[in-house]
Amino acid sequence: xxxxxxxxxxxxxxxxxxxxxxxxxxxxxxxxxxxxxxxxxxxxxxxxxxxxxxxxxxxxxxxxxxxxxxxxxxxxxxxxxxxxxxxxxxxxxxxxxxxxxxxxxxxxxxxxxxxxxxxxxxxxxxxxxxxxxxxxxxxxxxxxxxxxxxxxxxxxxxxxxxxxxxxxxxxxxxxxxxxxxxxxxxxxxxxxxxxxxxxxxxxxxxxxxxxxxxxxxxxxxxxxxxxxxxxxxxxxxxxxxxxxxxxxxxxxxxxxxxxxxxxxxxxxxxxxxxxxxxxxxxxxxxxxxxxxxxxxxx
Amino acid sequence: xxxxxxxxxxxxxxxxxxxxxxxxxxxxxxxxxxxxxxxxxxxxxxxxxxxxxxxxxxxxxxxxxxxxxxxxxxxxxxxxxxxxxxxxxxxxxxxxxxxxxxxxxxxxxxxxxxxxxxxxxxxxxxxxxxxxxxxxxxxxxxxxxxxxxxxxxxxxxxxxxxxxxxxxxxxxxxxxxxxxxxxxxxxxxxxxxxxxxxxxxxxxxxxxxxxxxxxxxxxxxxxxxxxxxxxxxxxxxxxxxxxxxxxxxxxxxxxxxxxxxxxxxxxxxxxxxxxxxxxxxxxxxxxxxxxxxxxxxxxxxxxxxxxxxxxxxxxxxxxxxxxxxxxxxxxxxxxxxxxxxxxxxxxxxxxxx
Numbered sequence: 270x271x272x273x274x275x276x277x278x279x280x281x282x283x284x285x286x287x288x289x290x291x292x293x294x295x296x297x298x299x300x301x302x303x304x305x306x307x308x309x310x311x312x313x314x315x316x317x318x319x320x321x322x323x324x325x326x327x328x329x330x331x332x333x334x335x336x337x338x339x340x341x342x343x344x345x346x347x348x349x350x351x352x353x354x355x356x357x358x359x360x361x362x363x364x365x366x367x368x369x370x371x372x373x374x375x376x377x378x379x380x381x382x383x384x385x386x387x388x389x390x391x392x393x394x395x396x397x398x399x400x401x402x403x404x405x406x407x408x409x410x411x412x413x414x415x416x417x418x419x420x421x422x423x424x425x426x427x428x429x430x431x432x433x434x435x436x437x438x439x440x441x442x443x444x445x446x447x448x449x450x451x452x453x454x455x456x457x458x459x460x461x462x463x464x465x466x467x468x469x470x471x472x473x474x475x476x477x478x479x480x481x482x483x484x485x486x487x488x489x490x491x492x493x494x495x496x497x498x499x500x501x502x503x504x505x506x507x508x509x510x511x512x513x514x515x516x517x518x519x520x521x522x523x524x525x526x527x528x529x530x531x532x533x534x535x536x537x538x539x540x541x542x543x544x545x546x547x548x549x550x551x552x553x554x555x556x557x558x559x560x561x562x563x564x565x566x567x
Numbered sequence: 568x569x570x571x572x573x574x575x576x577x578x579x580x581x582x583x584x585x586x587x588x589x590x591x592x593x594x595x596x597x598x599x600x601x602x603x604x605x606x607x608x609x610x611x612x613x614x615x616x617x618x619x620x621x622x623x624x625x626x627x628x629x630x631x632x633x634x635x636x637x638x639x640x641x642x643x644x645x646x647x648x649x650x651x652x653x654x655x656x657x658x659x660x661x662x663x664x665x666x667x668x669x670x671x672x673x674x675x676x677x678x679x680x681x682x683x684x685x686x687x688x689x690x691x692x693x694x695x696x697x698x699x700x701x702x703x704x705x706x707x708x709x710x711x712x713x714x715x716x717x718x719x720x721x722x723x724x725x726x727x728x729x730x731x732x733x734x735x736x737x738x739x740x741x742x743x744x745x746x747x748x749x750x751x752x753x754x755x756x757x758x759x760x761x762x763x764x765x766x767x768x769x770x771x772x773x774x775x776x777x778x779x780x781x782x783x784x785x786x787x788x789x790x791x792x793x794x795x796x797x798x799x800x801x802x803x804x805x806x807x808x809x810x811x812x813x814x815x816x817x818x819x820x821x822x823x824x825x826x827x828x829x830x831x832x833x834x835x836x837x838x839x840x841x842x843x844x845x846x847x848x849x850x851x852x853x854x855x856x857x858x859x860x861x862x863x864x865x866x867x868x869x870x871x872x873x874x875x876x877x878x879x880x881x882x883x884x885x886x887x888x889x890x891x892x893x894x895x896x897x898x899x900x901x902x903x904x905x906x907x908x909x910x911x912x913x914x915x916x917x918x919x920x
């Protein structure tokens with residue numbers, strides 16, 4: 270069934286090995302030393318948060334006034350607070366609140382930003398104009414201020430605060446997804462799919478979303494970093510997690526009260542927040558470099 | 568190959584008086600103040616198994632006409648009849664049914680194949696859209712790969728791993744998946760190098776003969792179009808200026824623009840070189856086309872009448888031409904315009920103006 274008069278050499282199977290998308294990503298990601306370090310750090314934090322009751326050396330709530338302001342040592346690796354609670358155990362349990370809150374915010378941002386971004390990018394016209402206008406308006410609201418306003422109307426509650434953070438962050442994801450969708454829309458394979466009777470929803474699912482995924486993954490990593498910081502800020506102000514439960518922001522906030530007696534009380538939660546936010550950003554950069562178009566260097 | 572295609576009773580495609588314009592500029596309130604006339608009252612007929620070549624410079628509206636036929640862009644006016652069914656206003660299920668009968672191959676196989684998809688999935692995409700079962704899709708894909716001269720192993724690769732010619736074979740396989748009667752080939756070989764062009768062209772010819780396909784073959788290269796087409800239509804600034812059997816149009820151009828296009832072609836046999844006609848100036852803007860004949864600003868034979876009255880397509884035998892030279896002035900009445908061009912260069916009287 271081959272055509273007689275075409276040159277077979279042009280269609281001979283090339284020797285170049287077929288590299289799957291995943292293999293290419295892994296090969297490139299492996300070169301990103303810092304990003305791998307960040308990923309390892311985040312995985313350790315996440316695992317210790319999930320298995321906190323088994324990982325933590327102490328009950329984070331058990332008080333021991335004789336150990337008040339204990340310095341780091343063999344009993345309390347990172348010291349103890351005013352009530353003699355183990356700082357390391359509190360940080361491990363606090364990671365649960367901090368990471369969960371960040372995930373909530375990013376989930377809200379994704380659920381809002383991604384579908385609207387795909388629709389706006391594909392539909393253009395009035396739908397796009399309205400969606401972009403709303404996105405710009407929301408983007409102009411400072412995240413923390415909106416979170417505080419919502420908490421003021423409702424009651425101090427971390428979930429409400431993180432939903433607010435998610436809403437304010439959604440336009441960023443919207444913009445990334447929209448611009449990726451617009452560039453995909455210009456590709457003729459979209460026209461080819463339309464000409465083949467493929468519906469717009471299927472086109473969005475099969476052509477647009479996969480092409481949007483790479484920049485989206487990068488943005489989600491950055492968004493998680495932002496959300497961890499936002500949660501810490503809100504809880505620091507005492508409007509997020511309510512004691513005796515404690516997220517990193519709460520621990521940091523309580524540490525400032527007796528700063529002059531034990532400065533280490535703000536060092537460790539501060540470092541936990543800083544390293545986690547940094548790790549999400551470094552990971553995002555690493556993903557960006559591994560997922561984007563390959564830049565060949567000789 | 569240049570015999571007229573089978574003349575069955577119903578044409579596979581009938582385009583009549585189709586027009587399309589796009590907003591070219593807007594004022595501060597977003598109101599459209601100027602429109603770009605991409606296609607103006609264009610009419611075409613293609614019979615089953617026939618190839619109609621559509622030539623013109625870039626910007627002449629030929630690709631837009633192809634998109635209008637495919638219903639990728641909506642027409643402003645006119646009618647598109649596919650295999651006896653008016654699809655001008657079709658939408659939803661009606662349009663989906665029509666799409667089975669016509670498919671398109673685009674110019675740039677780089678952009679027309681999703682880089683995230685395996686070749687096998689690209690070829691099967693139209694089948695999936697019409698609910699063909701997975702097993703049937705797989706066997707159909709294998710057949711299509713073989714039909715376009717690709718191998719089984721090519722199916723599990725990404726399009727980015729292929730050369731331009733191979734990519735275009737994939738695009739052709741996808742276009743054939745639904746077993747259409749009409750394939751719009753929108754400059755299918757323009758992005759390829761010359762040796763690959765020949766291979767893809769002979770593939771298209773072989774597939775046409777085997778499957779009795781009709782092609783609307785859009786290109787700017789007259790040699791390519793002459794090679795593959797039964798009939799040729801020449802487009803200038805959104806209007807069709809000449810239509811006729813391929814050999815007629817190629818050897819005896821009736822319209823001065825066709826003649827200029829032909830003379831601009833590189834000729835491998837210098838001895839038989841035609842006289843070159845250099846078109847002066849740019850193609851006028853389709854936003855602001857000249858009055859009268861659209862070609863008058865660059866035409867060596869332009870008369871007063873040409874600057875005032877737009878010529879209509881008039882049939883002389885098999886050939887239709889829209890040019891005043893044929894009904895007034897020298898009254899060529901369907902004869903080749905080269906007659907008077909040759910006369911002019913020999914120093915005899917210019918056509919009356």
